[in-house]
Amino acid sequence: MEKRRIAVAMSGGVDSSLTAALLQEQGHEVVGITMELSDCSAGAIKDARIVADFLGIPHHVANFRALFQEKVIDYFLNEYAAGRTPNPCVACNPNVKFGGLLQQAAELGCDYLATGHYARVHYNEATGRYNISKGTDGSKDQAYALYRLRQEQLAHVMTPLGGWVKTDTRAEAAKRSLPVANKPESQEICFVPDDYKEYLLQHRPELKQPGDIVDTSGRVLGRHEGIAFYTIGQRKGLGIAAEKPLYVVGLDAAHNQVIAGDNQEVFGKGIVVESLNWVAIPELREPMEAGVKIRYGAGEAEAVLVPQADGTVQVEFAAPQRAITPGQSAVFYIGSDVLGGGIIRSAIK
Structure with missing residues (x-):
């Protein structure tokens, strides 16, 4: 591949840090960009800047707080209010990381945006389309979280770790003495510090709206604290004494009901x-x-x-x-x- 100017989405973690190092070693002109999404971004920005300084590459911070609030946080809260269980990463990727950040990379004169995802993005000449394939590391199939990317976005995306496994990533990061080589995995939801239920109560206190827990025939079995705090398949926390285990099998936002049933009904x-x-x-x-x-x-x-x-x-x-x-x-x-x-x-x- 000819030498390119490539932006790397640097989260301050080991995956994106090794991605930047590998591309630099291949002779590309590498530029680091870190997204400022919320107050929780401070640590990521600090660590990414340390790695960028270590590699001797420029580092930029892109303030996407407003975009992230609209496209991810509000979506997250609204979905729970509607009795649905969202995946915020799926919303973030096309709108923020590969939306706003890809645009920022282009404005910095970069041909591509590279990330540390364990997935492979490649062009299929037979179909004339860009494909997303599973990464080599079966335990980290991040192709799933990228499925909403559009063709015009995929044309400018690189995923150098698609053929790697996580253990090798850490080993290679340590070999290069990257400052974050031993940094723990990031938490599942980047903007939720601890328990998601506490986050919902803090930002949407009106979601604490008690209602009935009913069986699939509509018979009242007990009371719930608010449908946003229950998920399909949940068994613990229903507070119902029954002859057989009961699970959440449905959430009815229109009637503010949690529907419970036996394992078969899940x-x-x-x-x-x-x-x-x-x-x-x-x-x-x-x-x-x-x-x-x-x-x-x-x-x-x-x-x-x-x-x-x-x-x-x-x-x-x-x-x-x-x-x-x-x-x-x-x-x-x-x-x-x-x-x-x-x-x-x-x-x-």
Whole structure:
């Protein structure tokens, strides 16, 4: 590859730091950029700047507080208020990291934005489309979180760690004496310091709205503190004495009800998926077999994708899936490639 001017999204962690070091060693002109998203960003900015100084590369801070508030935090809070369980990283990637940050990289004269994701972005000459494929490290399939990226974004994205495993990343970072080589993994939700329930109460106290816990026939079993504080598949914390274990099987925001049922009722045979984005193909025109992940970290389930007239996709699983959660992303795979994905609207029981 010819030498390029490349911006690296530096989070202050070991992955993005090694990414910057590798690209520099390959002879590219590397520029570090760190996103300022909230008050929690101070540590990331500090560590990224230390690494940039160590490597001798310029470092910029991009203030995306307002964009992050609108596209990620407000979305996060609104989804919980609606009885859905969001994935904030899925919202952040196309709008902030590969939206605002990619634009910032272009303004700095960079050809590409590189990240430390364990996924592979590559051009498929046969289809004329950019593909996202799973990384080599099966325990860190971050291709899932990138499925909403558009073709025009993927054309300017690099993921040098796609062929790496995490243990090698740490070893190579230590070999280069990178200051963050032994830094622990970052927390799951970057803007939630501790418990997400405390965060919801702090920012949306009105979500603490008690209501009924009912069974699937509508019979009242007990009381809840607010539907935002419950998730599909949850067993603990219901406070109901019953002959058999009860789980959260649904959240009804319209009636402010938590729906409880037995373990069998936690399973669904399919899902309806909306807000779709296609990666490996322009669109889905006819039924297709694919592997489907219904949440980050879940295994792939065999399924058939059936396009619907209203623009949604109905996913029919070969075997029932547990704890299907509206608001989470369903990502479709063909082999190691991301076919596309969308947001789960509802489960099909």
